[in-house]
Structures are given as C-alpha cells and as structure tokens.
Amino acid sequence: MPMIIITSVALLIVLWLASEPLLVELRRRRIRREPFPAEWREILRARVPYFRVLPADLQLQLKKHMQVFLAEKTFIGCAGLEVTMEMRVTVAAQACLLLLNRRAGYFRNLRQILIYPGAFIVDRVQTDGNGVLQDQRQVLAGESWTQGQVILSWDDTLDGAAVIDDGRNVVIHEFAHQLDQEKGHANGAPYLSHRSRYKRWAQVLNTEFEKLQAQADSGEPSLFSYYGATNPAEFFAVTSEVFFERPQEMAAHYPELYRELSEFYRVNPLSWS
Known part of the structure; x- marks a missing residue:
C-alpha cells in the first residue's frame, strides 16, 4: 500500500509540473x-x-x-x-x-x-x-x-x-x-533560435567587439558607446540599444551585425520609419 501511495503522489507531481506551463499560458x-x-x-x-x-x-x-x-x-x-x-x-x-x-x-x-x-x-x-x-x-x-x-x-x-x-x-x-x-x-551570447546560429553569431559579434575596443583605445569615434568595449555582454546590450534606435546607421555601417540582431529580435526597425 505505501508503494502505491508513493507512486500516486509522484504521478500527481509529474502531472502538475507538466500542466503548469499550460496553466501559465491560459x-x-x-x-x-x-x-x-x-x-x-x-x-x-x-x-x-x-x-x-x-x-x-x-x-x-x-x-x-x-x-x-x-x-x-x-x-x-x-x-x-x-x-x-x-x-x-x-x-x-x-x-x-x-x-x-x-x-x-x-x-x-x-x-x-x-x-x-x-x-x-x-x-x-x-x-x-x-x-x-x-x-x-x-x-x-x-x-x-x-x-x-x-x-x-x-x-x-x-x-x-x-x-x-x-x-x-x-x-x-x-x-x-x-x-x-x-x-x-551574461556573456553576449543569449539563447538563439538554433544551435547552428552560434558560430556565425560569435564570429560577427566578436569581430565588431574587437573593433570597438580598438576604437575606444585610440579615441576614434564610433556609432556605439565605448562602454560596449568593456566585455561581450555589454557589447550585446549597447548594440541592442543602437539596433532599435539608430537602425539606418547600423545597417549601413555594420550590415552583418544588424542582420544578426534582426534575426535574434525577429524585427526590422528599418521598416518602421
């Protein structure tokens, strides 16, 4: 009898855990x-x-x-x-x-x-x-x-x-x-839609991150705040700001970076103005 009770309780817990996402969505x-x-x-x-x-x-x-x-x-x-x-x-x-x-x-x-x-x-x-x-x-x-x-x-x-x-x-x-x-x-690589996207994401964002670091060191003007050169996590957050607020300039000067962020956020702010 105790085994039956334990099994029943375990089953109820499993059913509750399975139903919770559905209840949240409802x-x-x-x-x-x-x-x-x-x-x-x-x-x-x-x-x-x-x-x-x-x-x-x-x-x-x-x-x-x-x-x-x-x-x-x-x-x-x-x-x-x-x-x-x-x-x-x-x-x-x-x-x-x-x-x-x-x-x-x-x-x-x-x-x-x-x-x-x-x-x-x-x-x-x-x-x-x-x-x-x-x-x-x-x-x-x-x-x-x-x-x-x-x-x-x-x-x-x-x-x-x-x-x-x-x-x-x-x-x-x-x-x-x-x-x-x-x-x-936070490391500048949020969850992406598919595992295959991470390689391209890393290539593009690392290239532009290193470029911003060089600009910050030399004082060369950049579309991005130098704060984004602190680490990859800050670079992702800083470029997200620019993606939504200055999409024309980002797309013109950083087309690959713009494309990666557009795929991640699944919007194209270029079409909004």
Missing part, C-alpha cells in the same frame, strides 16, 4: 484578451514616442505583451520613490519592444523592477590589473541581476524614452542583459 491569454486601459494609452502617447513609429500590428502586439508584463512583474520604489502607473507603463513599453515577434517568455527569470529617482551609487570590490582588491564606487543609470532584478533610474528611463534616435536607452540595455542572463550568466 492565464496569459486571458490577460491579453482584456481591453487595454485608456490611462495606459495616454501614458504611451505622452511618454513613449517610439510607440507611434511601430506598424499597427506591432503596436497591438506590444500592448498585449505589456498587459502580461505588468500583471506578472513587481515594481519597487527605492530611495523614497513612490512607483506610479506612469512609471510602470513607461518601463513596460520599452522592455516589451524586445519581445516582439518572439516566443515571449516575458523575461522568465525576472521578478522585480527596482526604480530609483535618479542615478544610483553602487559600491563594489574589484580586482585591478595586479590582482589587488580595490573598493570602487560607481554611479549607474541601470543594472541587471541574474537573481531576477532590474534596477533603473527613473530620470534616465524618461530620457531614454523621450529621444528615440540617439542610440541610448537604459531600459533596452538592461532588458537585453536579462535575455542574455536567461542561461544563468
């Missing part, structure tokens, strides 16, 4: 069927001009993704900041750009978005070139953690949303990191 479908709130639409008009350049089908898709995102993610105000619906919608609209036309996992590891009023200070211990530990204080506009948090400066979030063609967007940057971190760590 819940998300129900959320996506709900009307898009008028208040959110007004916030999009006021704060996210990028929304207006999207084709109608992608506008609808973005709104549906936002509904799920806002239903599932927790927002926390830091340093006395009270999180408003304006903040939630503005962040969600930019983050969900990265989910268009993809099998949306809604940043599956992400649980919380922490928002500071402005740039925030982080104290870290880092090793210098001689192996000596040093305390370093950094002023940041955003950060993405593998533990399931994204931290954002609200001032920088607003600036990134307001100017859609400067190649600088802290939300796109940090949520690109979240995609990269889905495998547990």
